Amino acid sequence: MKKLINDPADYVDEMLEGMVAAHPDRLRRLDGTKVLVRADAPVDGKVGVVSGGGSGHEPAHAGYIGDGMLDGAAAGEVFTSPTADQLEEMVRACDAGEGVLCVVKNYEGDVMNFETAGEMAEMEDAEVVQVVVDDDVAVEDSLYTSGRRGVCGTILVHKIAGAKAAAGGDLEEVRTVAEKVVDNVGTMGMALTSCITPEKGEPTFELGEDEIELGIGIHGEPGVERTDVMSADEVADRLTEQVLDDIEIEDGDEVATIVNGMGGTPLSELYIVNRRLQQILDDRGVETWDAWVGDYMTSLDMMGCSVTVLRLDDELKELLGAPADTPALKRTD
Amino acid sequence: MADAETQREAILAAVENVADRIAEEKSHLTDLDSAIGDADHGANMNRGFQAVVEAVESDDVDEMSPDDLVKLVGKTIISNVGGAAGPLYGGSTMLASKELEGGITAETSVAFAEAYLQKVQDRGKAEIGAKTMVDALVPAVHTYKKSIEQDDLPPLTALSKAVDACERGVRYTVPLRARKGRASYLDWRSVGHQDPGATSTLFILEELLETAEEHLDGEVVRDARSPDVPDESPEEAADEPLDEEGE
Numbered sequence: 001m002k003k004l005i006n007d008p009a010d011y012v013d014e015m016l017e018g019m020v021a022a023h024p025d026r027l028r029r030l031d032g033t034k035v036l037v038r039a040d041a042p043v044d045g046k047v048g049v050v051s052g053g054g055s056g057h058e059p060a061h062a063g064y065i066g067d068g069m070l071d072g073a074a075a076g077e078v079f080t081s082p083t084a085d086q087l088e089e090m091v092r093a094c095d096a097g098e099g100v101l102c103v104v105k106n107y108e109g110d111v112m113n114f115e116t117a118g119e120m121a122e123m124e125d126a127e128v129v130q131v132v133v134d135d136d137v138a139v140e141d142s143l144y145t146s147g148r149r150g151v152c153g154t155i156l157v158h159k160i161a162g163a164k165a166a167a168g169g170d171l172e173e174v175r176t177v178a179e180k181v182v183d184n185v186g187t188m189g190m191a192l193t194s195c196i197t198p199e200k201g202e203p204t205f206e207l208g209e210d211e212i213e214l215g216i217g218i219h220g221e222p223g224v225e226r227t228d229v230m231s232a233d234e235v236a237d238r239l240t241e242q243v244l245d246d247i248e249i250e251d252g253d254e255v256a257t258i259v260n261g262m263g264g265t266p267l268s269e270l271y272i273v274n275r276r277l278q279q280i281l282d283d284r285g286v287e288t289w290d291a292w293v294g295d296y297m298t299s300l301d302m303m304g305c306s307v308t309v310l311r312l313d314d315e316l317k318e319l320l321g322a323p324a325d326t327p328a329l330k331r332t333d
Numbered sequence: 334m335a336d337a338e339t340q341r342e343a344i345l346a347a348v349e350n351v352a353d354r355i356a357e358e359k360s361h362l363t364d365l366d367s368a369i370g371d372a373d374h375g376a377n378m379n380r381g382f383q384a385v386v387e388a389v390e391s392d393d394v395d396e397m398s399p400d401d402l403v404k405l406v407g408k409t410i411i412s413n414v415g416g417a418a419g420p421l422y423g424g425s426t427m428l429a430s431k432e433l434e435g436g437i438t439a440e441t442s443v444a445f446a447e448a449y450l451q452k453v454q455d456r457g458k459a460e461i462g463a464k465t466m467v468d469a470l471v472p473a474v475h476t477y478k479k480s481i482e483q484d485d486l487p488p489l490t491a492l493s494k495a496v497d498a499c500e501r502g503v504r505y506t507v508p509l510r511a512r513k514g515r516a517s518y519l520d521w522r523s524v525g526h527q528d529p530g531a532t533s534t535l536f537i538l539e540e541l542l543e544t545a546e547e548h549l550d551g552e553v554v555r556d557a558r559s560p561d562v563p564d565e566s567p568e569e570a571a572d573e574p575l576d577e578e579g580e
Contacts, residue, residue, distance in 0.1 A: 076415075080415065081415065081416065083411060083412050083413075083414075083415045083419055084411045084412075084419060084420055084423075084424055085408060085411050085412040086412070108417055109415075109416050109417050112417050112419075112420040112421065112424070112456050112457070113415075113419065113420050115420065115424075115455075115456060116411065116419075116420040116423075116424035116427075116428075116456070119424070119428055120408075120411075120427070120428075123428075123431075
């Protein structure tokens with residue numbers, strides 16, 4: 001294994017230091033923690049929107065801190081939930097008195113630590129609510145979860161809930177729109193290779209040269225089906241059709257889509273997948289209002305991709321299109 | 334009941350006894366976890382309780398009320414254990430600590446035990462029979478509550494019965510098929526292994542009993558067989574078909 005690291009034990013710490021050094025005007029690290037918040041947090045009069053989880057999913061989550069998206073993001077060790085006390089510090093640093101929404105991916109450790117953090121913050125009179133994202137249509141239960149995993153659809157929750165908060169929505173309104181995204185989004189992923197965690201230094205699962213894995217999560221956990229290598233179009237067909245069927249997308253629906261890279265796949269290949277994704281939607285009479293292509297929720301250096309589809313209505317379109325200014329995602333009017 | 338000073342001393346002694354016991358059993362717990370989990374339970378719990386010992390030594394605990402001291406213990410576990418065990422052991426301790434606001438009495442200790450169990454179940458969403466710490470906690474807490482509230486036994490006797498019930502709960506996890514947590518991935522292969530979380534829960538309770546005997550007056554009935562557990566007894570749960578999914 002060759003990696004651009006120093007000591008694996010310093011991986012997360014040094015990454016965060018580098019992020020703050022790249023964006024000193026926007027990001028601030030809470031002392032003694034692995035939490036980054038907006039430099040100007042808490043923002044007066046605004047509901048706080050925060051997220052977090054294990055490291056290894058960059059640019060998620062700290063890359064989405066900024067105007068129109070997140071107020072804070074906590075980084076755990078690689079693929080390990082942040083501890084509840086760090087999450088609580090984040091919540092309190094992002095609470096301007098209007099309450100805080102925690103966007104949590106459905107993994108047992110994340111959910112338990114966020115719940116505990118919320119209750120700890122509430123003991124200190126903060127108002128905290130959670131929305132748990134479970135967009136992965138590949139599995140019902142998995143190695144790390146009860147129910148579906150939360151994966152790339154989480155970024156759309158960040159964007160839309162963040163926009164609602166920026167527009168002056170109160171905590172209940174921000175929570176409601178976040179739940180609406182969760183109810184209307186689906187994702188399915190695949191891997192060409194396993195990822196290699198810095199501590200372990202070897203692949204977390206073995207895949208033959210002529211094999212791919214369908215229905216993977218984002219922590220190097222195995223998928224639901226191992227098959228022979230397929231063409232990009234065949235992969236796009238499998239992923240897209242399972243997502244569209246699951247969230248019951250029909251003729252006449254408007255959607256936003258993401259072709260998300262897992263960290264090790266070039267943009268060119270993601271565009272090839274997107275080409276086929278858009279063909280399928282056209283064939284089904286579904287209109288794509290917005291199409292994102294890139295690395296949004298990665299799994300270290302894994303080669304592969306996921307396809308995310310979100311059904312839109314007028315409110316979601318307006319919030320998805322609203323301005324955002326973060327290190328990893330920018331939108332202008 | 335004992336005054337605040339005595340209670341503080343008892344809590345500090347309990348912390349030390351539990352930390353020593355976990356340190357002693359570190360490899361035992363990790364062995365249990367390596368059979369059906371990710372082999373870090375011993376190391377994790379040991380790191381947490383060593384941090385608790387350091388925290389109560391470095392913090393100014395002399396003026397702390399018993400509930401604040403217990404809260405500090407929970408918070409320290411949260412920040413040093415992580416994973417799911419941090420919220421389950423530390424979060425539950427911390428959040429249940431407010432039941433001890435009036436000091437530790439037979440009544441408040443029942444309330445604490447019930448709140449702790451409730452938090453564990455809320456967090457872990459595990460019912461009895463899923464092969465988790467809940468299988469040890471439920472009989473222990475129910476036995477403690479019944480012994481105090483229905484049978485009117487002295488707290489020490491009640492605690493002794495609770496430890497006994499807890500031990501039976503731990504043994505009960507051996508034949509179960511895991512349906513929660515990392516072990517559930519092994520499915521049938523988890524059968525025949527003792528649950529590490531249930532086991533560490535027993536160690537903690539045994540040390541609490543040991544400490545209480547040293548610090549509190551009262552008659553202890555040794556080797557008391559536990560009374561019938563009021564509801565959700567392991568025996569009843571064991572009658573449920575094993576292949577039925579949880580919830």
